[in-house]
Each structure stands twice: as C-alpha cells, then as structure tokens.
Amino acid sequence: MSRGLLSRAVGVYQLSRATTLLTGTRFYSHTEPEPLTVRQQNNGIRRIILNNPKKRNALSLSMLESLRENILTDVDSEDLRVIILSAKGPVFSSGHDLKELTSAQGREYHTKVFHTCAEVMTLIQDIPVPVVAMVNGVATAAGCQLVASCDIAVVTEKSTFATPGVNVGLFCSTPAVAIGRAVPRKVAMEMLFTGTPISAHDALLHGLVSKVVPEERLEEETMAIAQRVCQASRPVVALGKATFQRSECKQTLFHLLHCGYQCFFKVQEPWKG
Numbered sequence: 001m002s003r004g005l006l007s008r009a010v011g012v013y014q015l016s017r018a019t020t021l022l023t024g025t026r027f028y029s030h031t032e033p034e035p036l037t038v039r040q041q042n043n044g045i046r047r048i049i050l051n052n053p054k055k056r057n058a059l060s061l062s063m064l065e066s067l068r069e070n071i072l073t074d075v076d077s078e079d080l081r082v083i084i085l086s087a088k089g090p091v092f093s094s095g096h097d098l099k100e101l102t103s104a105q106g107r108e109y110h111t112k113v114f115h116t117c118a119e120v121m122t123l124i125q126d127i128p129v130p131v132v133a134m135v136n137g138v139a140t141a142a143g144c145q146l147v148a149s150c151d152i153a154v155v156t157e158k159s160t161f162a163t164p165g166v167n168v169g170l171f172c173s174t175p176a177v178a179i180g181r182a183v184p185r186k187v188a189m190e191m192l193f194t195g196t197p198i199s200a201h202d203a204l205l206h207g208l209v210s211k212v213v214p215e216e217r218l219e220e221e222t223m224a225i226a227q228r229v230c231q232a233s234r235p236v237v238a239l240g241k242a243t244f245q246r247s248e249c250k251q252t253l254f255h256l257l258h259c260g261y262q263c264f265f266k267v268q269e270p271w272k273g
Contacts, residue, residue: 037066039073044081044230045223046070053089059142060097061109064116068123075127081237082229083127084222085150086134092159095141101170114174117142121149121178125245128238130229134222135159136215140197144208145175148182151241153209154222155200161208164195182208 038049048070050057057063074080087093100113124131124146133150140162147153147161163172163179172192180188183206191198203209213221229237 035066036060036063037070039070041080044079045226046080046083048083048085050085050087050093053087053091055097056091056094056138057087057089057143058094058097059117059146060100061113061116063097064113064120068116068120071120071123071127071131075129078234080129081234082129082226083131084134084226085131085146086222087137090137091143092133092135092137092139093143093146094138095143095145095165095172095175098168098170117145117174121145124149125151128241129234130237130241132222132225133209134218135209136218138162138197141165141172141175145172145178148175148178148208152225154211154213154218154225155203155209156215156218157200157212158215159200159203159209159212160197161191161200161203162195162197163191164197166193167195179208182206 034051036050036052038047038051040047040049048067050063050067052058052063059067071083096113096117101110130151131149133147133153133155135147135153135155136159137156138160139147141164144161144163147155163175165172165175176188176192179191183191187198187206190196198206198208200209200212204212211221
C-alpha cells in the first residue's frame, strides 16, 4: 500500500511540474516580444533575419539598431566569413516605418533615424566580410536601399523592388544613393520619379541583384555562394572588398546620404504647419 501511495505521489509531482513548465512557457510567449532580428551562426556563415513580418519588416529605429548590433558583433572574429541577410514573411522590407517620420516625432528624432540608417548601410560596405541579401518578396524604399547596399543579392522570381515614396509625398532621396550606384542613371530615375516596381528579372538585367532563382532553390543557391566565400582566404576577401569599395568612392557615400536627408527635410517643411 505504501508503495502505491509513493507511486501516486511521484505521479502528482511530475504532473504538477509539467503543468508549471507549460504554464511558464505560455506566460513567456505572451509577455516577451519576438526579437526584431534573429542572429544565427554556423561554420563561418552568420544569418541575420529581419523578424517583424506583421510590420512588413519596416526599418524602424529599433530594427536598424538591432540590425547594426547583429552585424557588428564579433565582426573581426576569424570565425566569421560571410553574412546573409534575409527576412521572415512575404516582404523583405517595406522601408522606414512612416509612423516614425511624422511631425509629432520631430526633426531631432527623424535625424536619428536617418543617421542610424546611414550607419547600417555604410557598415554593410565597410565590414571585412561579404554581405549577401537573400530576398524572397517585396523590397521597397529603404528596404530596396538595403538590398542595393549588400555585396551580393540572390532573389526569387516573385521578388520586386521599388522606391514608391514619390507617390505618398516622401521622395526616396536616401535610397536613391545606393540604387543610383547599383543601376544605370535612367533606370534609377524612372524608379524614383514613378515609384513603379521592377521585377526580379529586370533588377537582374540592370544590376540591382546578382541572381534570380526559383523560390524552392533560394536557400540552396544562397548557401552555395556563402560556402564558396568561406573556402577563400578571409584576409584576401577583406582586402579585395576594401579595395573595391575605395574604387567606388565609398567615402563620399555618407556625405551623399546626408545630402539626401537635407533634401528630405526641405520637402517635409509643410509638416511644420
């Protein structure tokens, strides 16, 4: 009889413990927000995933700061050879969070958003390892700028790219810098003045992206590129990237971005009223 009581007591304890753990897990999932970006690293390949699909992976100040942190963490480590940027959901990134760019936020806050965005975009080009965009979906405005700023971009056939700010009174002056460096001038002008999206194949034709693949092969093709980078000498790749960026006059990029910000503020003067 005592053995039966002991067995029942153990069973009650185990049930109670399991219930407590389950309750704790539920409580955690309801109270702790999902991280805006997710970082994973294995065999020299770091994956950074934009993780706010409910807001179309908008590049809010918090998202930009999280992205900057995940790029910079141990960036000089010999264990890091390449970074892959991807996104959860059907939108790679819709660009800036327009709720942060209203008159209520004020010019000082706007400046902080744009300055942080400039830091992230130039950081992608300055770090000693290649950055690969893995895009399956829509990339607009600063989201398109993010793709253009990466060293390599692998996209699916359903990906589209646009700078639609002109259609809502917010000309994409800062994305224009990176896009204008990636595609011919007249293609950039059409994108900027009309806001009309271009297809993945047109983006490939004009040099905005590196490769277009079927959706089911996106992961495989992107990882194959990353693995080939890992097989090369890290110092050689770092030197090559730095030399290429210097030849592209990267030192002027930050200045040009700030010129774009000034243009943005001049256009937005009516907000003050």
